[in-house]
Amino acid sequence: MNSQDLQNLQLIQIASERIRNVERPLSVSSVSPFINNSTILSSCGVLCLNPTQESINQEGNTQREKAMDVNMLQRTYSDLLTSLFREGILNQQFTELQQLQDENNPGFVYEVVSLFFEDAGRLINELISNFNQQAVDYKKIDAYVHQLKGSSASIGAEKIRSVCQTFREYYDKNDIQGCYNCIQPLNQEFVTFKSKLEALFTLEQQIVAAGGSIPMMRH
């Protein structure tokens, strides 16, 4: 080991110490081609990535590809979220939920929406099975729809809330046919809502996994 190596080794030791003290892991992306002794690097606890020039070039390309991937994911995310608001699937209340999410409450939106998936799924199943019975208990059905209206309003699931509202109006007028006609749309809206929000959450996870940040939306 010559003196240059020794100097570089000390620099790497200092750098790796600082990296270890940082909470979130940083990636050591490129390594000087002069330091090509991977044994020295490993002894400092540094993940040896690209000791050769060739693989440094490849590493550079991979980094660029990765950055492009993150950008594309972020754009897809923003587009999806914007379309959900534009199509009236989500309303302002969903934005309120996003604002309640912070470092004290990091998974809030995902938690609440997942709760809703369970809750609404159960209610809609009850609705459908109740409607299929010989003697339909409309009072019971109204109670279920009321629950669904409340929870969909709480999370900003506008279309679902709106169909529940329509059901309520038919119920108040004793319009059985009108009530019945709401059940299939209600199920459809829920299915759509669930698949779109699941896609949104998947994108979020992918963005974070790729080292990006979730784009903030302004409405």
Place this chain on the structure above:
Amino acid sequence: MVLIDKETWSLEAITWSNFASMFTNSKIPKLFILANPALKNNSQFFQDVNLNIILKPLRASMLQVSLQRALFGGGDKGNCRNGVVGNLSLGSLLQGKRILVVDDNSVNLRVAAGALKKYGAEVTCADSGKRAIEFLKPPHSFDACFMDIQMPEMDGFEATRRIRGMEAALNDRIKRDEVCREINGKVIQSWHIPILAMTADVIQATHEECLKSGMDGYVSKPFEGEQLYREVARFFKPNTKLS
């Protein structure tokens, strides 16, 4: 922006006031004093309206609330009607308050609790009128209750009536000197926990029934910032005037 930890400087209350007035006469910089909540007993300090006080430990959300209020709130700390500032002042009303939220729907419960926690409240959840009554049997340490009206088994009106009944019984005994008035170092002459109804359908009839059953008001579900502020401000004073 200047943030000073009160404990780092041993100024007397009056000197803090003079010091703070140097900042209020000009718009910038803004002065914030970080204080230990244990000092609440030192009411003189906390009653000084010139002081922007943020309680420790410092929470990012509380800091955001306080900073935005100071930067955009203008001179009127507690009575802002503007929608945006109304929201932000909720932090000064709810910080540290112990609140019981009652709703049989788990989604609604989670969202309501999340909103109140954001403003710094300590939230406990109950999923039925029965549970609410268990929690609110005096003595207890809750500062307020948000109660859903439409619940199966026991609705919000009935639960409230029973809670008021329990309070009335205890208050009678307090008057007759049969029981101790002190709880957690506070002297309570008469028990009355503020109960706000949470309702998705706000209609006049509901309002009357709320009042008849002993509720103190109502808010819509999900919460709407200005309305929530207005209702909560009837029971809680802004943080800078703790007594």
